Amino acid sequence: MLTVMMGCASAHALEDLNGLYQLAVNHNADYRAALANTEAEREELTKAKALFYPKVNLGLMRGRGVTDRTTQTNIGSLNSNLNYELENYSFSVKQPLFNKETMAIYGGAKSYVSAQESLLEQENAKLILKLVSVYLETLYGQERVRLQQSKVDAVSQQLRQAEQRYQRGSGTVVEVSEAQANLDVAKAEQIQAENDLLSNQQSLQILTGVSQPLSAELVVDGLNRFTGAEYPIERWLDLARQNHPELAAATLEVDVARKDIEKKQAGHYPTLDLVGVRSYSQNDSNNTLGSRFDTTTIALQMNVPLFAGGYVSANVRQSANRLTASEETMTAKSREIEFNVRKYYQSLQAQQQSISAYQQAVQSATVALDGTQKGFLAGFKTNHEVLDAQQKLFSTRLLLTKAYYSLISDWVNLQFSSGLLSLEALNRVSQVFVSKK
Structure with missing residues (x-):
């Protein structure tokens, strides 16, 4: 039920919407998948860091060998059979000193992981938006069923009155049929409202796991905090450019594309490594039978690419085109965000005007219905006029109720489009609902 009262919401109502958010965080599969995917993508930075660390390898080999050997001598061929043990142990360390590709990979990984973090922030905002949307739709559905x-x-x-008038001879069968037809339509509308409410409750259950009806009512006087007038439209646009997670992610993706060009250009650059090897071998080949080698080496190793058939240049051109695509995607996202900010800002202003108009219309329709009913009882008004006045009043009440919830929805969407939708905004919405006594 809608109530007109002042004051903050009760603690129970605050726990209701915020509690639903906590349930959604733990229950919603899409959000939990986003969390897991982001955690997986964070490992890209760890993988990139690993390229700077030494590569250490230990090689062990031990076995037996059999060799049939034929040796040419002055007296002819001499055949011998050798049966021996062989061993080979090596320990090597390779420390990269200069590798331009590695540096580009690391820079790209940092931007990529930051982009994924921004997208996770956006998923959280989407979860809040979806929760508030389903919450408002469910409450509106409950109010619609009541109306x-x-x-x-x-x-x-009105049907009973028409039947009584007909029985007394002062009414007509047309009046009874008219009232019956309006009752049948009203019942059909009630069935549709109940079905829509059931659908909304199911959506809420899928999102949060909660199946019971919501026990909250709207504090109409609290709607004055959802005006959007705290900032002019240009300020809202600036906030969106600074805070929107998807725009931040798109900007970071451009940086990832730039780093990819550097990575591909690195194919033209030399690499320099410090290599140390400690090895021991015994009888490891036919040429070293009966010999042992214990070797320690340390060296600088440089590899200079000279020609790869145009492969590196093709990679660079490919990455340059992908950079252009990333920049265009960022531009498209920026335009989309600006459009949404303007749309919801303008809709918010229109909803406020609509609410004022509907409130006045409800008052006028209430007075009109009261006068029409009195005129009907006095014989000055027809049954059709009473039914028409009832229809106008209930339709206007329903439109007013919808406007209340649409106002909150537009404000939440404005926050979302500006990149500001967070738990603070969720608390602000919570404060205009109180638990039913």
């Missing part, structure tokens, strides 16, 4: 029931009751009463 439809009130309409059914009012039309049923």
Whole structure:
């Protein structure tokens, strides 16, 4: 039920919406998948860092060998059979000193992981937006069912009055049929409202795991905090450019594309490594039978690419085109965000005007219905006029109720489009709902 009252919401109502958020975080599969994917992508930075560390290898080999050897001598061929043990142990350390590709990979990984973090932030904002949307739709659905029931009751009463007038001879069968038709339509509308409410409750259950009806009512006087007037439209656009996670991610993806060009250009650069090897071998080949080698080496190793058939240049051109694509994607995302900010800002202003108009319309329709009903009882008004007045009043009440919830929805969408939707905004929405007594 809608109530007109002042004051903050009760602790129970605050726990209701915020509690639903906590349930959604733990229950919603899409968000949990986003968390897991982001955790997986964070490892890209660890993998990139690993390229700067030494590579250490230990090689061990031990076995037996059999060799049939034929040796040419002055007296002819001499055949011998050798059966021996062989061993080979090596320990090597390779420390990269200069590798331009590695540096580019690391820079790209940092930007990539930051982009994934921004996208996770956006997923959290999407979860809050979806939760508030389903929450408002469910509460509106409950209010719609209540209003439809009130309409059914009012039309049923009018039908009884029309039947009584007909029985007394002062009414007509047309009046009874008219009232019955309006009652049938009202019942059909109530069935549709109940079905829509069930769908909304199912959506809420999928999102949070909660299946019971919501026990909250709207504090209408608290809606004055959802005006959007705290900033002019240009300030909202600036906030969106500075804070929107998807725009931040798109900007970082451009940086990733730039680093990819550096990575591909690195194919033209030399690499320099410090290499140390400690090895021991015995009888490891036919040429070293009966010999042992214990060797320690340390050296600088440089590799200079000279020609790769145009492969590196093709990679660079390919990455340059991908950079252009990333820049265009960022531009498209920026335009989309600006469009949404303007749309919801303008819609928010329009909703405020609509609410004022609907409130006045409800007052006028209430007075009109009261006068029409009195005129009907006095014989000055027809049954059709009463039914028409009832229809206008309930339709206007429903439109006013929808406007209340649409105002909150537009404000939340404005916060989302500006990159500001967070738990603070969720708390602000919570404060205009109180638990039902």
